[in-house]
Amino acid sequence: MSETSSGKLITANEAIQHHSQVSSCIEILDLPGMVDHGDVSMFQVFLERVAQEIYHTRKKNYSWGFRVIEPEFINFAERIVLVSKLYKEEDLQDLNSVVFKLFTEFNNIILSTALHMHMPIRGSIQVGDTYRGVLKSRKPAVVSGKDPLILSDLLKVFSIGQIFPNGFSEGLIPAVEIPFHFGKGLCISCGENFFTESIGIFMDPEFNDDHLADVTILSNMMMKAEVNGKTQLVCNWKEWMREHTDCDIDTIIAFASSESGSNAVHGRRWQSLIDYSAHL
Numbered sequence: 001m002s003e004t005s006s007g008k009l010i011t012a013n014e015a016i017q018h019h020s021q022v023s024s025c026i027e028i029l030d031l032p033g034m035v036d037h038g039d040v041s042m043f044q045v046f047l048e049r050v051a052q053e054i055y056h057t058r059k060k061n062y063s064w065g066f067r068v069i070e071p072e073f074i075n076f077a078e079r080i081v082l083v084s085k086l087y088k089e090e091d092l093q094d095l096n097s098v099v100f101k102l103f104t105e106f107n108n109i110i111l112s113t114a115l116h117m118h119m120p121i122r123g124s125i126q127v128g129d130t131y132r133g134v135l136k137s138r139k140p141a142v143v144s145g146k147d148p149l150i151l152s153d154l155l156k157v158f159s160i161g162q163i164f165p166n167g168f169s170e171g172l173i174p175a176v177e178i179p180f181h182f183g184k185g186l187c188i189s190c191g192e193n194f195f196t197e198s199i200g201i202f203m204d205p206e207f208n209d210d211h212l213a214d215v216t217i218l219s220n221m222m223m224k225a226e227v228n229g230k231t232q233l234v235c236n237w238k239e240w241m242r243e244h245t246d247c248d249i250d251t252i253i254a255f256a257s258s259e260s261g262s263n264a265v266h267g268r269r270w271q272s273l274i275d276y277s278a279h280l
Contacts, residue, residue: 018183020086021130022103022212024201025189026110026123029266031078046117047075053109061102069099071106074181079190082106083132083181086212097215104216104235107201112240115199115252120266122196125203125233127212130183137176198227198272199256201235208233225276238280253277 034040058070074081084103086096107125114121196202203213205224213233216222225234241247253274260271 016131016133018129018131020088020127021132021183021185022084022086022100022125022127023130023186023189024082024103024107024123024125025186025193026080026082026107026121026201027193028078028080028114029120029122029199029269042117042119046113046119049113049117050110053113054106057105057109069095069102071103079193080110081181081186081190082110083130083186085132086127096210096212100212101215101219101221104213104221107235108221108237108240111201111235112237112244112247115237116241116247118252118255120199120269121201122193122199122269123201124189124192124196125201125207126185126189126192127203127207128183128185128188130181130185132181132183133179135178135180139175197269198276199266199269200227200237200273200276202227202232205231205233223280225279227276228272232276234276234280236280238277 028043028046031043034043069084071082071084074083082103084099086099107123111121111123203222208214213222217224217233220236220239222233223236224231226232227234238249241249241252256270256274260267260274264270
């Protein structure tokens with residue numbers, strides 16, 4: 001940042017521009033309990049399995065060059081956020097369907113892996129204007145061992161050798177980078193999670209006005225279903241499971257039935273999963 005003659009601060013970065021983006025906010029409902037009971041290793045196994053499945057998907061799509069339009073992960077505590085930039089140029093409209101298909105595939109990977117491990121998750125997908133990018137400090141700084149920027153009081157306690165045990169020579173401190181993601185679509189996706197009363201990942205059909213999800217519906221990766229009396233586009237975890245011989249749909253439904261019939265905290269949500277999954 002620098003200051004103009006009028007006293008206003010200006011930044012070295014370009015003005016923030018908005019674009020369209022598809023976002024999903026996914027919440028692992030049992031993670032706080034895992035932390036309380038010291039069972040966080042299960043969450044690590046979950047992430048490892050997700051990473052492995054994404055690796056296999058990437059290997060399958062590698063020859064098509066899909067890596068450049070893969071969703072970006074932002075992981076924080078019990079929430080996993082996926083974001084993919086959409087393209088509004090007329091000659092790239094068909095690319096949006098490919099972007100969304102890959103985006104949905106990644107969401108299905110997370111959902112299916114969680115269900116396979118009997119972990120309840122919920123999430124919502126939104127489409128809308130958003131802002132993303134990286135802000136940088138104006139310029140890097142050069143520091144020298146001959147003139148260290150250290151408080152004199154510190155030198156009374158430590159020697160230069162103790163502070164820099166491996167030696168200290170002239171070097172470059174890189175510019176500070178601050179990535180950002182924000183916007184209406186992403187904010188709504190995070191905010192609506194609280195009201196999602198079913199296990200799964202969903203999108204309102206209104207976001208398919210430009211036929212963004214048609215390819216995923218055609219390939220059965222996402223389908224329309226009634227969820228708690230509301231029509232939703234639902235990530236089709238069953239379709240993903242059918243491609244994996246080590247995954248048993250009946251076992252998952254049986255577990256959901258036992259959870260919904262007990263006094264489990266998420267019993268109502270497991271029952272909703274059974275209800276809408278019958279139509280997938």
